[in-house]
Amino acid sequence: MHTDTERCVRAVQSKDARFDGWFFTAVLTTRIYCRPSCPVVPPKVENMTFYPSAAACQQAGFRACKRCRPDTSPGSPEWNARADAVARAMRLIRDGVVDREGVPGLASRLGYSTRQIERQLLAELGAGPLALARAQRAQTARLLIETTGIPMAEVAFAAGFASIRTFNDTVREVFALAPGELRTRAARSRSTPPRTPGVIALRLPYRAPLNPSNLFGHLAATGVPGVEEWRDGAYRRTLSLPYGHGIVALTPHPDHIACRLFLTDPRDLTIAISRCRWMLDLDADPVAVDDQLRTDPLLAPLVDKAPGRRVPRTVDAAEFAVRAVLGQQVSTAAARTHAARLVTAHGQAIDDPEGGLTHLFPSSAALAALDPQALALPRSRRTTLTTLVGALADGSLRLGLDSDWGEARAQLIALPGFGPWTVEVIAMRALGDPDAFLPGDLGMRRAAADLGLPSTPAALTERAAAWRPWRAYAVQYLWATDDHPINHLPA
Structure with missing residues (x-):
């Protein structure tokens, strides 16, 4: 976008916060770079130049504005x-x-x-x-x-x-x-919160609008006891990190997400913030998503009623793949119970001075050593789970931020017990594919039928071609028509 000078100038002159993170404005006379929504008087057009990243601005010799703090703007939704x-x-x-x-x-x-x-x-x-x-x-x-x-x-x-x-x-x-x-x-600064020893408190910005109901509702309703909890209006969970472990508490606010991090090693701060932003889909561009979905007259009322829905993701793709298998053809409560048993038996115990979290979710290596007979699952499901964790542990299957979405799908579908639903829910919530789609999901089919959309998988997939590349967000809007706990903030 930074190459479209006219569009960038309009965004700067209107102080449009929707473009924060899409590009940065560098001022030739002051050698300062800003986000588009900077509150200062916009510079003259002939003194503006535009860059696609804060790093490019810094490399060109510009320093960050002290008013708008462009280095803290949301990341580009392109990534x-x-x-x-x-x-x-x-x-x-x-x-x-x-x-x-x-x-x-x-x-x-x-x-x-x-x-x-x-x-x-x-x-x-x-x-x-x-x-x-x-x-x-x-x-x-x-x-x-x-x-700190x-x-x-x-x-x-x-x-x-x-x-x-x-x-x-x-x-x-x-x-x-x-x-x-x-x-x-x-x-x-009066806005600086009082410090708690060992806790890093910060604000996670996002592009408005953001609807927290399905985002935090889904994470809380499907949370694994001991690893995740909803407490005092915050979603809390444990984090396995490269240098140690951590606990994060995330609280939705009208203009930001309040984040409290306890880390055993401060070197993990960057990755902890990155994974929290990824889990909450905070770098999405909700305006672009919702505008596309509104082109379908049957989806438009859902979007207008509660715009800004995000896709609830995960902090660990391998963890979510295991949980997706445990959730095959069972209720949300049963899936949580199965996962909690794995956590208690194989997860690392931790202390949580501010809540009731007790364990880290077990690593793939730890789960690869489990006894399949100890799993209270049907034999076919045990085979599916042990094959998955074995592939994750030996590196033949890699799921993460660097995954090629098409290649990962092909590898997953080749595993025993993996069907389209499991593969697509992993693509959507673990790999972050914004176009992942679940036409065979029971909740999707029920919502589609109620709205007058085609309810058979093939016909619904054909209709959803117009929603691309945001079909994963359409799933969130359709799921939200059901009065399920995943669609509501907990009390």
């Missing part, structure tokens, strides 16, 4: 709606892969050479993987500086910097303030 190499690379960079594995590790996950990945990212985003990761490190550092009392030396290494000097230089260059000045300014 969630696409499955090409650039989109997958951006999802992995956002997940901290470059900091943990370097550019060679990023390229290896995507099946390309380092040079190819660098060339593709530079061509589309104006910055290579190192610059993109550097911009993310700067944002992580700012969060730790402003929301961690010493600066620890902040530097927790944010992923190789040295304190690099940390200091980057913060000064990006924010035009020294790390100590950032902390002092945050302490003077």
Whole structure:
């Protein structure tokens, strides 16, 4: 979008927050870059230039605006709606892969050479993987500086910097303030919440509108006891992370999601934020989605009644695949019971000082060692589960942000006991494919019949061609017609 100068200028002059994260405005006279909705008086058109990423702005010598804080804007929705190499690379960079594995590790996950990945990212985003990761490190550092009392030396290494000097230089260059000045300014701000030792409190932005009912309702209603809970108006769950583990509490608000993170190792902050944003689908563009779905006269009333529905996802694709198998042909309550038994038997126990969470969901390696006879499941379901966890444990099946959606579907459907429903629900909620579709789902067929849509899978799929590439969101609107707990915020 940054190449459409006229459209970008209109968005800046109208301060349209819908375009935050789509592009960034750099001002040639002040050498500052902003988000489109920046509250200051818009600069003259001849002084504006536009970039596709904050990293490209920083690489060009611009520093972040202190008013609109463009480095904290929602991510571009393109990286969630696409499955090409650039989109997958951006999802992995956002997940901290470059900091943990370097550019060679990023390229290896995507099946390309380092040079190819660098060339593709530079061509589309104006910055290579190192610059993109550097911009993310700067944002992580700012969060730790402003929301915790961690010493600066620890902040530097927790944010992923190789040295304190690099940390200091980057913060000064990006924010035009020294790390100590950032902390002092945050302490003077009235909006800064009181700090709780060991807890990082922050706000997760999103593009409005956002309907929290099906999003948090689904996560709470299907939550696994011990791993997830709804407490005091917040969805809470445990997180398995590269350097340790964590607990997150997410509370919906009209203009943001309040996030409270407890981490055993602050180096996991970047990936924890990334996974929470992914789980809540916060980088979606609800206006584009809803406008497309409104073109169907039978769907339009549902969209108009409660716009901004998101797709509830997961923090761990392998975990969700296991839970999808446990949920085959059983009720939501039965699926939770089966999952809770696995967690109690094979999950790592943790302490939760603020609630009732007790375990991490077991890893694929831990589940690969389980005794199938101990599972209270039909024999065919036991075979399906053990085959799945075996493939996940030995690496022959990889599910995650770097998955090619088509290839993952082909691998899943080849496993015993995997039918179209299981494959598509994994594609939708674990892999994030916005066009995943469940025409054979009972709730979908019932809702379609009530609305006057075709209720047979083949006919419904044909009608849904006009909803592409947002069929996964259409599923959320159709599911919401049923008075099921997944469609309501818990009391």
